[in-house]
Amino acid sequence: MSHDVKKYSRATQVVHAGQHVDPATGAVAPPIIQSSTFSFKDCAQGAARFAGTEEGYIYSRMGNPTVARLEEAVSTLENGFGGFATASGMAALNTVVFALMGQGDHMVGTSSVYGPSRVVIERDFSRFGVASDWVDTSDIEKVRAAMRPETKIVFVETPANPTMVLTDIAAIAEIAHKNGSIVLVDNTFASPILQRPIELGADIVMHSMTKFINGHSDIVGGMIIPKTKELYTKIRPAHYYLGACMDPHPAWLALRGFKTLAMRVRTAQDGAQKVAQWLEYNPKVEWVRYPGLASHPQHELAQRQMEGPGSLISFEVRGGLEAGTALLDSVELMTLAVSLGGVESLIQHPPSMTHAAMSRENRIAAGITDGLVRLSVGCEDADDIIGDLEQAFQKV
Numbered sequence: 295m296s297h298d299v300k301k302y303s304r305a306t307q308v309v310h311a312g313q314h315v316d317p318a319t320g321a322v323a324p325p326i327i328q329s330s331t332f333s334f335k336d337c338a339q340g341a342a343r344f345a346g347t348e349e350g351y352i353y354s355r356m357g358n359p360t361v362a363r364l365e366e367a368v369s370t371l372e373n374g375f376g377g378f379a380t381a382s383g384m385a386a387l388n389t390v391v392f393a394l395m396g397q398g399d400h401m402v403g404t405s406s407v408y409g410p411s412r413v414v415i416e417r418d419f420s421r422f423g424v425a426s427d428w429v430d431t432s433d434i435e436k437v438r439a440a441m442r443p444e445t446k447i448v449f450v451e452t453p454a455n456p457t458m459v460l461t462d463i464a465a466i467a468e469i470a471h472k473n474g475s476i477v478l479v480d481n482t483f484a485s486p487i488l489q490r491p492i493e494l495g496a497d498i499v500m501h502s503m504t505k506f507i508n509g510h511s512d513i514v515g516g517m518i519i520p521k522t523k524e525l526y527t528k529i530r531p532a533h534y535y536l537g538a539c540m541d542p543h544p545a546w547l548a549l550r551g552f553k554t555l556a557m558r559v560r561t562a563q564d565g566a567q568k569v570a571q572w573l574e575y576n577p578k579v580e581w582v583r584y585p586g587l588a589s590h591p592q593h594e595l596a597q598r599q600m601e602g603p604g605s606l607i608s609f610e611v612r613g614g615l616e617a618g619t620a621l622l623d624s625v626e627l628m629t630l631a632v633s634l635g636g637v638e639s640l641i642q643h644p645p646s647m648t649h650a651a652m653s654r655e656n657r658i659a660a661g662i663t664d665g666l667v668r669l670s671v672g673c674e675d676a677d678d679i680i681g682d683l684e685q686a687f688q689k690v
C-alpha cells in the first residue's frame with residue numbers, strides 16, 4: 295500500500311508522499327479520521343499498544359492516522375526520521391525546546407528569527423532557566439564566539455525573517471557538532487522544495503505549516519522533523535505531554551495543500567524574481583533584499599545552499615516609516631496582512647507588526663529598520679503584482 299517515493303523527484307514526492315490509497319475503502323483521497331480515541335480488541339492489545347510493542351493508535355493526542363500521513367509526507371521531503379505535526383509553528387518550536395532543554399542550558403539563535411520565536415525563548419523559557427544569545431548567524435565567527443559548553447541548541451532561521459539574511463547551515467553544523475550541540479533549522483521560508491537542512495547537517499527541522507506547506511492561508515499548523523530515531527524518541531513524550539498536537543481536520547487540509555507545494559513554490563518564485571528586479575530599478579526604493587538578486591550579500595550562498603531564492607522580498611521605501619505606510623495603505627491587488635507562503639500576495643510592515651514585540655534596539659540591531667516592507671509574492675501573474683506596486687508607489 296505504501297511505496298518508497300524517495301526515489302522520485304521532489305515535485306513527484308509532494309504528490310505521493312503520505313498519499314497511499316486507503317486500505318479499508320480504496321479511497322484515493324485520504325479519509326479524515328475524526329476520532330479522539332481508538333478501540334482495542336482486548337486488554338492485551340491495549341496493553342501492548344501502551345507498551346509500544348504493538349503498532350497502532352490509542353488516542354489522537356498521541357497519534358492519529360490522518361495526521362500521521364502528513365507527518366510522513368513532510369518527513370519524506372525533509373529526509374528525516376518521522377515527524378510531529380503540531381497545532382502551530384510556535385507549538386513546534388516550544389515542543390522542541392520543552393523536550394530538549396532545561397535549567398542551565400543555553401541556546402544560540404539567529405538574531406532576526408521570526409519575532410515570537412525569539413520572544414518566547416528570551417522572555418518565557420528564561421523563567422525556567424534556559425539562557426540564550428542571539429547573534430548574526432550569517433557571521434560564523436559570531437556563532438563560534440557565542441558557543442558555551444552548556445549550549446544545547448543552535449537555532450537557525452535561513453532565510454531569516456524579514457531581513458532575508460542567509461546562514462550557512464553546513465558551517466553552523468560543523469561548529470555546533472564539535473561542541474556537542476544540536477542544530478535546529480526553521481525551514482519555513484524555503485520549504486523542502488528549495489532547501490533540505492538535514493542533508494546540510496541539521497539535526498531537527500521545524501516548519502510553520504501555516505505558510506508554504508499548506509499554502510492557502512486557511513489553517514495554522516506546525517511540524518517537527520528530527521533527523522534520527524534517537525531525537526525522535528526524545529521529542530515524542532514532550533509532544534504528548536505538552537499537548538501541542540494537530541487536529542485531523544487541519545492536517546487533512548495541509549496534506550491537500552502539500553500536493554501542490556512544488557508548483558506553488560516555483561510559480562511564486564518566478565514572480566518574485568521579476569518583482570525584485572523591478573523594485574531594484576525603482577528610484578523610490580532605498581534597497582531590495584532578495585537572494586535571487588546579484589546585489590544580495592549572500593547571493594553565492596543562496597545558489598549553493600538553496601535550489602532557488604524563494605518568494606519573499608524585503609525592501610526599504612525611501613522616506614522611512616511614513617513613505618512605507620503610504621505604500622501599504624495604497625495597494626489594491628495585494629493584501630495588507632502578516633503571514634506568507636499563500637497563493638495570494640501579502641504585504642506587511644514588520645517593525646510595527648510581526649516584530650513589534652521586540653525592543654526597537656534589538657530590532658534595529660537585527661537589521662529590521664523602520665521603513666522595511668516585506669512582500670510575500672503569491673501565484674498571481676507577476677505583471678499584475680508589479681502593476682499594483684506601480685500604482686501604489688505613485689501615492690508615495
Ligand SMILES: *Cc1c(COP(=O)(O)O)cnc(C)c1O
Pocket residue numbers: 382383384385408411451455480482483501502503504505514515516
Ligand atoms: C509564521 C512563522 C512561525 C510561527 O508559526 P505559526 O504557525 O504562526 O505559529 C515560525 N517561523 C517562521 C519563519 C514563521 O514565518
